[in-house]
């Protein structure tokens with residue numbers, strides 16, 4: 001327990017606290033995150049039914065911020081009112097980024113052409129709102145890069161969350177002003193290729209995230225994920241890069257603050 005109280009500061013740059021998985025014990029989850037040294041949590045409302053709840057959680061906790069947008073899974077649900085609603089909600093100062101938006105050609109829960117159009121429209125909306133973007137890309141690496149370039153997303157910057165592309169893609173994203181966010185799956189046995197990529201990337205471009213309740217790191221794999229476990233991801237990054245954990249915590253925290261344009 002000692003190690004968890006050593007005064008280091010971490011940021012969970014991506015969680016989903018508004019999801020039903022946390023309804024029963026949200027305050028305890030948040031308390032445990034604090035005890036694990038997590039200074040800020042960014043909770044991501046991915047569809048209409050979750051936006052208000054994400055914002056409510058952010059508004060009732062000084063160290064929690066919200067990210068709002070329409071996930072590629074839900075792209076087909078966007079209607080005439082969606083963007084107006086989002087514009088209204090994003091005026092709130094607790095909303096620090098627009099997302100997660102992007103492409104998911106793994107699950108294909110919305111048709112690909114709709115995903116592509118809605119991704120582009122939402123980058124334009126983020127530009128209008130003056131917010132950085134949080135990008136979700138699963139098995140759509142080339143298309144994601146193309147859209148980011150077409151929409152000149154380098155002017156917005158932001159985060160490629162749960163990064164799953166190759167080293168070349170990571171470098172291109174970093175050149176466009178994006179941070180690469182590392183999820184708990186970096187602790188998994190089969191994640192050796194991803195660990196090799198992280199090893200080569202500059203710490204100055206990395207964030208850590210849980211994507212809770214998903215992607216639970218070892219040693220809790222198989223259980224529900226929660227923001228306090230971001231510690232295990234940061235520890236793995238330290239191990240891979242052969243640098244002190246404190247250094248990973250300090251630099252990734254500074255990176256997250258810059259990505260979300262916040263001051264500590």
Ligand SMILES: [Zn+2]
Nearest residue numbers: 100136161162
């Ligand atoms: Zn995602």
Ligand SMILES: [Zn+2]
Nearest residue numbers: 014044100211
């Ligand atoms: Zn997510």
